[in-house]
Amino acid sequence: MGAKYRKLAAHLAQVHNLTITYRILSWDQQVNMPPPGSVARADQIATVWRLRHELFASDTTARLLEEALREMRGAPFDSDEASLIRVARREYDAAVKQSSDFVARVAQAKNLATMIWAEARANNDFKAFQPALEELVYLKIEEAQEIGYTAHPYDALLEQVEPGMTTSEVKTIFDGHRPQLTALIAAIGKQANKVRDAPVHQHFEVGKQREFGLSISKAFGFDYNRGRLDISVHPFEIQFSRDDVRLTTRYDEDFLNPAFFGTLHETGHGLHAQGFGTSVEGTYLSDLDAASGALVESQSRMWENVVGRSRGFWNWAYPKLKGTFPAQFAKVDVDAFYRAINTVRPQFIRVEADEVTYNLHIILRFELELELLTGKLKVTDLPAAWNARFEQFFGIVPPTDKDGVLQDIHWSQGAFGYFPSYALGNLLSAQFFNKAVQDFPSIPEDISRGKFDTLLNWATTNLYQHGRKFTVDELVRRVAGKPIQWQPYVAYLEAKFNELY
């Protein structure tokens, strides 16, 4: 490792420290901050984000990148050094196209919009959110113009979440499996009476929900000496370092699923974050939340669904759940419980959607985002457009905007272009799990005995340790020898739900 490279790495570590600082401000805002603190917090965040941008999109970065590149020429593609230079160079090229004033303006607008959204959602009042959302859509269109694109403004935003991936590729994947999902949902609809979800809709004391969630999260391998689980309105995972990973969830006293599967979901992210290699820790590559969204979501969904909603897992876990809630499950056998948590039914809320309908929720958002960014759809017409499309996709209409267009935090955070990653993550969860089982055939049997380290070790070795060295395409080809495909996920769904229904 040469002197020029070390200079670059030190400089980029400063940038990284500001990124993490921004995340700490954001975590605190969502978990601890008294609401009136939001005005000052928006200013603090804008300042940090502006300085981060100025430090990164600087002549210094350009020069250090240039010099390090020359010095490290010939370093293997997957070395830490070549990867750091490659990733930083790609992001520098995009960042340098945006002024620091613009970046600070976006950061501040996002922050305020998120607060406004939270209140608007609570009051089911889209009109209150509309001006903030219009401002963000406007800023995002401007951002796409500044960064530039060839085919579609959405490409410029998607590139930041899934480098190298185009709107057209996403559309092809979505169009490819949408008919299969619709057909599967229709077939299941005819057998809807085979499954009842009443067992998960009972009274469950919050303290015991937390205790049980933590016990499974620990069993999966999440290290609570290097992490925490808190409560927030919108659950999330955030990584301050591989040794400080924070998860949040929220509890519903009358519904087991949100907190429990939410905890497993965030645990999936958390295992990923804690599994970063020590050689990337503290560097520009050690930021899970700036990694490929599809990769990140593949791991939350793998642990939440492919593991956490499997029959094998519950053969092991159900006696423990019964121990925690003996009265509630006295007359429910493991088969009935397994069916209850795998109920397939069109409903309004994305984060509560089952594995079969989930990607349709994403395709809906993706299509609306495309229209918003080209100006084809105005924000003022968004609620009606949401509802019309929802009826077309699911045959039902959200009774309120709270159950519809206001449900997600993402747009208020300016995160246009992120939703596709959830659907791609679902697809990848099957691809990666299949490969893990191909490499270690004992995995399904291990899971049904409460032994999760075979899978975790596979994932750490093949995925987590790399930090964000690779794009999702680079990684899935490296691990599975193929690009992202929808076929394995549909096959997984068909096998699972044809048996269930």
Added chain:
Amino acid sequence: MGAKYRKLAAHLAQVHNLTITYRILSWDQQVNMPPPGSVARADQIATVWRLRHELFASDTTARLLEEALREMRGAPFDSDEASLIRVARREYDAAVKQSSDFVARVAQAKNLATMIWAEARANNDFKAFQPALEELVYLKIEEAQEIGYTAHPYDALLEQVEPGMTTSEVKTIFDGHRPQLTALIAAIGKQANKVRDAPVHQHFEVGKQREFGLSISKAFGFDYNRGRLDISVHPFEIQFSRDDVRLTTRYDEDFLNPAFFGTLHETGHGLHAQGFGTSVEGTYLSDLDAASGALVESQSRMWENVVGRSRGFWNWAYPKLKGTFPAQFAKVDVDAFYRAINTVRPQFIRVEADEVTYNLHIILRFELELELLTGKLKVTDLPAAWNARFEQFFGIVPPTDKDGVLQDIHWSQGAFGYFPSYALGNLLSAQFFNKAVQDFPSIPEDISRGKFDTLLNWATTNLYQHGRKFTVDELVRRVAGKPIQWQPYVAYLEAKFNELY
């Protein structure tokens, strides 16, 4: 307000936002962070502090100050504008003498030393802390050299906490009242059997302690919609804005005082922080924790002691305390309780010291700091020096370093020069309270009826609203027409404790 001034204010607001960001990182570290996160956190803090320094000690600041000063010439001394320029100019002149590398090095050394201190204290192992402390003493001596001083290196550090105040002035005040304190302690010692503190050494359930502390904190006027109370090893108050003020405390199940009076102490700081004027909010002047230490501590001590340990207060509060802990206080009347919480007795821990002995704990630290900074005392000899001086002051020797030299967090945070502010704050608490009563003679009677807003309004109008516009000398002269004096505090102590003993 002119365009040049607005430019300066906007620039300094960015500096302020980084200061607050640093505080948020620090609060999180002390309240929430999993310990292994400390390595990355030290890096994050160093980066933020370095950038803050670079932004502040820059040519831009110099130029904007120059231009704003010219533009605002003639603005009244106590206007926001003149004050902002005056305070920023003073701090700029000191900051510009330190390199950003040095500042970042100090920030990182402090952060790591604090973690090492916490462990060393837990293990009663001074040797483990010694190298980190040596490094900090070395850095502080270097800092004093860089900033410069005429009489004593300590002046350069003191100037950052109490601008305009010299080591020699502090020494004069300390030497002035030390004999009075010693005489009072000796007189009390002869009557020690008149007071028993057994009532506060019983079992008190933590949840109820918290509930009672919160109720009094709210009654004083602290607004929990704009603040929080959490738990940390070393209790503190921190202000992120006037609308986001955080307090911490710690609970001892077998001793009522630490959490209760600790909560009142931090509440005093918190009232101060929440009372900042809206015209200074978000500006460079809106940072309580960078204000005069003596002013800041005068308010924690006024609410904790002058109010919270007064007979009048307990005439109102004691029935409520009895309601919370009926069994513990069934046989204790208000007079016995009042005596219990005002026990005077030499003991080892500063934060548990009574009002009479407290300042001696400070004078001891002040004298040791002076010797450390001139190199007269080596860190390796510090525990022995502490114990020898402790015996000389109090007639007893700490049984362990945990009860002695390792008890305070301050030196691990590089906060040499801060301790005097605690003693000065005690002196000022009496000066300010006397003036408040002179202006509003109903205050003592109001307090004994649980009405605290007369005092709070006086303090907000005369002290809190100004933010950090004034040095402590400027403020005490403005409010009380005199400099800091020790006589009012000694008179307060004599009146109170001659009656008690």
